[in-house]
Amino acid sequence: MTLSTGQITGSNFAYQHLPFERFLDDAAALGRERLELWGIAPHLHIPQLSDAEARAVRRRTDALGLKVHCLTPEQVMYPVNIASPATWLRASSIAMFRRAAEVAAELGAELLLLTPGRGLESEPVRDAWQRSVDAVGEISAYAASLGVTCVLEALQRVESNLVNDSRTLARMIDEVGAPNLGAVLDTVGMAVAGESVDDYFDNLGDRVRHVHLIDGSPAGHLAWGDGELPLADYLAALDRRGYQGQLTFELFGDGTYAFDPRPVVERCLTAVRSALPAAR
Numbered sequence: 001m002t003l004s005t006g007q008i009t010g011s012n013f014a015y016q017h018l019p020f021e022r023f024l025d026d027a028a029a030l031g032r033e034r035l036e037l038w039g040i041a042p043h044l045h046i047p048q049l050s051d052a053e054a055r056a057v058r059r060r061t062d063a064l065g066l067k068v069h070c071l072t073p074e075q076v077m078y079p080v081n082i083a084s085p086a087t088w089l090r091a092s093s094i095a096m097f098r099r100a101a102e103v104a105a106e107l108g109a110e111l112l113l114l115t116p117g118r119g120l121e122s123e124p125v126r127d128a129w130q131r132s133v134d135a136v137g138e139i140s141a142y143a144a145s146l147g148v149t150c151v152l153e154a155l156q157r158v159e160s161n162l163v164n165d166s167r168t169l170a171r172m173i174d175e176v177g178a179p180n181l182g183a184v185l186d187t188v189g190m191a192v193a194g195e196s197v198d199d200y201f202d203n204l205g206d207r208v209r210h211v212h213l214i215d216g217s218p219a220g221h222l223a224w225g226d227g228e229l230p231l232a233d234y235l236a237a238l239d240r241r242g243y244q245g246q247l248t249f250e251l252f253g254d255g256t257y258a259f260d261p262r263p264v265v266e267r268c269l270t271a272v273r274s275a276l277p278a279a280r
Contacts, residue, residue, distance in 0.1 A: 003239040005272055007247050008213070009069055011036040012043055014251040014261040020044070021060070026262045028064040030269065035066055036248040037107070039073035039100060046073045046100045054106035061107075069246050070111040070151070070210060071104040073097065076159055082135035083117030083128040083162060093117070094135050101143040101150075111210055112143055113184060114152050116163040116172060125161060132162055133175045140178035151210045153184035156192050156219065165193040166203040173207060182209030186250070191218035191229055197237035211238065213247040213272075221252040223264045224271035232275040 010027025012020065013036075020043045027035060039046045044057070061068055073096065074080070082097070084090045097114065104112045114136060119128020140150045154160075154169045163169050166183075173181055185200045185208050200208055213234070215227030224231055238247075249268045251257050257264045 003235055003243065003276065005269060005276065006033065007245065008032065008269065008272065009034045009036045009246050009248045010066065010265075011248045011250065012038050013249070014253075014257040014264065016040060016043065017258045018261070020057075023261075024060060024064055024066065026265070028066060030262070030265060033066065034069035034246055035061065036070040036072055036113075036246070037068055037109070039071055039103070040078075044071075044103075046096055046103060049103055051102070051106050054103050058107050068104075068107040068109040070113055070248070071100060071107060071109045072113040073100045075115050075117075076155070081117040082114075082139075083119050083132040085120060085123065085128070085131070090131060090135065094138060097135075097139040098142050101139065101146050101148050104143070104148045105146040110149055111182075112139075112148050112150050113210070114139060114150050115155055116152065116160055118155075118160040118162060121161065129162055129172075133172060136172070136181065137176045137178060140176060140181045144178065144180040149180045149182060149209065150178070151182045151184045153186055153212075154189050154193070156189055164189075165195055166190070166200045170203045170207075173204070182207045184208075184210045184212060186212040186214075187229060187234055188212070188214050188216040188219055188221055191216055197234055197241065201237075201241045208243065209245050211243065211245065211247040212250040214250050221250055223249070223251055223253060223257065224268045226253065231271060235272070235275050 010032030012023040015023040080093045082093045116132045154163045215222040215224045217227045
């Protein structure tokens with residue numbers, strides 16, 4: 001299989017200041033077939049979203065010829081931390097992800113995206129690591145009972161002190177030992193860690209199940225062309241490695257993308273189309 005723009009999802013990252021329906025209409029108009037949904041207020045706030053509301057979203061996506069592929073609850077900016085030493089926060093965070101797994105099942109999503117959380121900077125890393133492993137295991141087991149696969153993403157050091165590169169990501173997935181747990185390759189997190197696409201596949205192999213394809217300097221979650229990362233090289237490596245999953249533009253930038261996100265998404269699609277011949 002050759003890498004193609006058909007693998008790029010529609011995603012509501014950068015649409016948080018517009019109606020959710022606007023995002024769905026844009027995704028359909030831009031020829032997307034699969035979606036990664038960011039579970040954030042005012043769109044799909046996981047603790048508040050009912051089963052009936054999730055089913056209504058699925059009916060709307062079905063009517064537009066779209067399929068939800070991945071559900072990504074907001075979990076870095078919100079008070080969500082599955083590795084927290086605070087019992088109440090860790091318990092509420094696990095409960096949020098269990099509910100997210102239920103929502104994913106109602107949406108018909110194949111994947112639920114998780115991050116490892118973080119421990120206190122003043123405590124031994126091993127303590128927070130074990131809390132994270134236990135929580136990811138519990139969430140993955142519950143998701144499996146609903147037919148949902150989980151994917152775990154490494155975070156930048158400013159976001160987590162537990163999993164910051166493909167080696168520690170592979171170690172955590174190994175320790176969890178859940179058959180329905182895979183990995184996310186995020187190009188910005190990868191670049192910040194000084195890694196390559198090949199590093200991810202060398203360490204994780206076919207456990208790489210999802211890709212966040214974004215530009216950066218090297219950080220920033222930018223639209224392609226606003227940063228300095230080598231898009232053509234990344235696409236060539238993904239193609240060479242036979243990656244067959246989905247890719248998402250996780251756009252945040254400096255906040256201005258949210259004023260009018262569709263042209264930004266179009267610019268990213270154009271950049272990928274232009275870079276793809278180098279991957280063949």
